[in-house]
Amino acid sequence: MSAAWACVIVVGVGTFxxxxxxxVGVSGRKLPAHVVELLDMVAPAILAAxxxxxxxxxxxxxxxxxxxxxVGAGLVAIVFRAPxxxxxxAGAVATAVARLVT
Amino acid sequence: xxRGFRVxxxxxxxxxxxxxxxxxxxxxxxxxxxxxxxxxxxxxxxxSQVAAVSVLGAGGSVAAAGVAAMLLNARxxxxxxxxxxxxxxxxxxxxxxAQLVVDESWALSGGGTPRFDxxxxxxxxxxxxxxxxxxxxxxxxxxxxxxxTSAFGLDGAFAAxxxxxxxxxxxxxxxxxxxxxGGAVAAILIPFTPPGIPIIAATGAVVVGWRRR
Numbered sequence: 001m002s003a004a005w006a007c008v009i010v011v012g013v014g015t016f017x018x019x020x021x022x023x024v025g026v027s028g029r030k031l032p033a034h035v036v037e038l039l040d041m042v043a044p045a046i047l048a049a050x051x052x053x054x055x056x057x058x059x060x061x062x063x064x065x066x067x068x069x070x071v072g073a074g075l076v077a078i079v080f081r082a083p084x085x086x087x088x089x090a091g092a093v094a095t096a097v098a099r100l101v102t
Numbered sequence: 103x104x105r106g107f108r109v110x111x112x113x114x115x116x117x118x119x120x121x122x123x124x125x126x127x128x129x130x131x132x133x134x135x136x137x138x139x140x141x142x143x144x145x146x147x148x149x150s151q152v153a154a155v156s157v158l159g160a161g162g163s164v165a166a167a168g169v170a171a172m173l174l175n176a177r178x179x180x181x182x183x184x185x186x187x188x189x190x191x192x193x194x195x196x197x198x199x200a201q202l203v204v205d206e207s208w209a210l211s212g213g214g215t216p217r218f219d220x221x222x223x224x225x226x227x228x229x230x231x232x233x234x235x236x237x238x239x240x241x242x243x244x245x246x247x248x249x250x251t252s253a254f255g256l257d258g259a260f261a262a263x264x265x266x267x268x269x270x271x272x273x274x275x276x277x278x279x280x281x282x283x284g285g286a287v288a289a290i291l292i293p294f295t296p297p298g299i300p301i302i303a304a305t306g307a308v309v310v311g312w313r314r315r
Contacts, residue, residue, distance in 0.1 A: 003132075003158060003163075003164050004131075004132055004133040004137050004158065005137055006164045007133075007141075007154055007155070007158055007164050007167045007168065008133070008137050008140055008141045008144070008145075010164060010167075010168040011141065011145050011150065011151070011154045011167070011168055011171040011172075012140075012141065012144035012145045014168060014171065014172045014175070015144075015145045015146070015147050015150065015171070015172075015175050015178070016144070016197075016201065018172070018175045018176065018178040018179055018182075019175075019178045019182060019201055019203050020182070020196075020197050020200045020201075021178070021179040021182050021183065022179070022180075022181070022182025022183040022184070022185060022186035022189075022200070022203075023182055023185070023186050023189035023196045023197070023199060023200035023203070024189075024193050024196045024197050024200060025186070026182075026183050026186035026187075030187075031187065038309060038312050038313070039183065039184045039214060040214065040215070040276075040277070041276065041277065041280040041308050041309075041312055042180050042181075042183075042184055042214055042280075042305055042308065042309070043184060043209070043213060043214025043215065043271055044214075044268060044271040044272065044277045044280045044281040045280045045281065045283065045284030045304050045305050045307070045308040046177055046180065046181065046214075046284065046301060046304065046305055047209060047264055047267055047268040047271060047281070047284075048268055048280075048281035048282070048284040048285035048288070048304065049284045049285060049287070049288035049300060049301040049304035049305070050205060050264045050268075050301065051261060051264045051265050051268055051285065052285045052288040052289050052292070052300075053288055053292065053297075053300060053301060054257065054260055054261035054264055055261045055265075056289065056292070057292045057297070057300075059297070060292065060293055060294075060295075060296075060297070061292075061293060062289065062292055062293060066255065066258060067257050067258040067261050069258065070255055070257075070258020070259060070261055070262050071258065071261045071262050071265050073262065074258075074261070074262025074263070074265050074266060075262075075265060077262075077266075078265065078266050078269050083112075084109075084112065084210070084263070084266055085111075085112025085113070087262050087263065087265075087266040088112060088113060088116060088259045088260075088262060088263050088266075089112075089259070090262065091255070091258045091259040091260075091261065091262025091263065092116065092254060092255040092256060092258060092259035092262075093255065094255070094258065095255030095256075095257065095258025095259065096253060096254055096255030096258075097255075098255075098258075099252070099253065099255060100253070
């Protein structure tokens with residue numbers, strides 16, 4: 001088997017398992033109130049970490065580039081309560097334009 | 103599920119274009135078109151696929167590629183736990199439905215909030231899967247004709263999307279605090295740890311901070 005196919009299988013099986021942890025491993029059980037309250041905090045923490053990663057991470061370095069312009073344009077759209085598709089479009093256009101001129 | 107389709111429709115072109123850029127990348131990393139498409143259809147987690155084929159393309163081992171991808175996907179354990187209560191039926195059914203969980207389907211369907219709707223998640227996930235796998239096929243076969251997809255600004259678009267999803271979460275001081283801690287931990291760790299660790303550490307920091315109160 002080639003390395004490419006081995007990689008497809010290893011990553012596929014591993015991801016199947018990670019995605020199943022919650023829905024298969026925990027599902028159906030009634031979680032105690034304090035755990036539910038704790039899980040409420042997980043979503044903002046993960047999303048904030050994703051925002052930082054997607055905006056500033058380039059491998060293992062933090063960089064400021066066209067993506068920050070895209071996020072800025074997205075923020076303007078968010079402040080004006082634009083629908084999500086407009087936020088995404090504003091982000092793409094602003095990033096593309098910033099990349100073109102820099 | 104129809105509501106999920108509607109929510110995901112605006113993201114379809116962006117997800118397809120990202121899929122195409124993965125298809126192009128996979129070919130340059132010596133995956134054939136079939137392997138690239140099978141990977142998108144099974145793994146269905148963009149950043150980890152990009153990381154894995156980049157490691158292979160740079161001459162890394164299968165083990166190194168697997169570890170890089172698993173670190174990036176480690177967040178799906180806590181993400182899955184936040185929505186686990188809504189999954190019903192046989193383990194096999196839950197296992198299959200769990201594969202439609204990706205960052206976007208989870209967050210757009212209200213994952214981790216009381217208004218989470220599993221059917222919306224499945225609708226969004228199914229639509230993004232079609233876009234991602236279809237895009238991969240186009241990229242893997244048409245490769246060079248597409249050119250440099252970074253010119254489309256998709257990376258900035260997804261950063262803006264996550265910003266919007268985060269903004270919708272910031273309903274009270276506790277959640278704002280969790281976001282600030284999560285973002286700060288990620289920013290501090292990015293230079294020092296492999297990709298993926300900062301996100302899982304951000305989750306861990308909030309969990310530990312909450313329990314120590």
